[in-house]
Amino acid sequence: MFRLDGRQNVPIYEQVVRRVKELTLRGVLKPGDKLPTVRELSAMIVANPNTVSKAYQELERSGVIETRPGKGTFVAERIRVEPDERIKADLRERLWPVVVDAVYFGVRLKEFEAWVREAFNELGGESGEPKA
């Protein structure tokens, strides 16, 4: 469940952050669920507790989880807000180099869009307007 893919260029703490985000989006982790303790998770993925703590702190800053001192860390309630322009601009900046390489390698728009749709579906992303 918390197994890391082992991409060496991606920092461990960043991999943890991504993994937890994925699990919450997929619904595997639901609001209120307890996450492994820092020490537990550090043992699972064979890393330093400080590294896991760093990941948890970043996740808390992002509002993904909540830490209750002395108790543990828990998945936070999902707050749905309209993404502001700063966030969108940042996402587009991150998307850009991927598209650059895709175009360079001859990937066609239709195929790339298919990848996007698949990813959205896997993550339960909303495809259109809010459902009322």
Next chain:
Amino acid sequence: MFRLDGRQNVPIYEQVVRRVKELTLRGVLKPGDKLPTVRELSAMIVANPNTVSKAYQELERSGVIETRPGKGTFVAERIRVEPDERIKADLRERLWPVVVDAVYFGVRLKEFEAWVREAFNELGGESGEPKA
């Protein structure tokens, strides 16, 4: 033309690589065109010649440019091949975390797809099947 956007988290040499790829895709740089010399470009962007050299070497490994010893570096002929599965898998891995955050921030599929289309259009990416 070679001005860097100054994103601090992106290494200089990586910014150069992206910039050259963009310029070739947009058609600003055409096959056979001469690039600035290592020393020239390093002066333009105020960086070390070694840093520019590193970028050029990576671009040559990718087949974007060719270096003729003693003469300079030139834009290579664009070889169009069907991207193999390894490249596609790599691109999808790079796309994935962007989509994760997009979904988390509430970006809808339609808007994200619009971003993709815009990027493809800017880069002259092919939108459908080859034109015969």
Next chain:
DNA sequence: CTATATGTACTATTATGCATAGTACATATC
């Protein structure tokens, strides 16, 4: 209160990547 588990803070150390400075060299051109 005691013992335990929680996240966190702190210092110190190591490893890696990025960038710089400076020098040098083989190749090509004039």
Next chain:
DNA sequence: GATATGTACTATGCATAATAGTACATATAG
């Protein structure tokens, strides 16, 4: 020969990531 090209090399500085180890405030169970 002089110059311009990309490249190789060593050395240094700096930031980030990760580790090891210790310690502390908080919460909970006995």
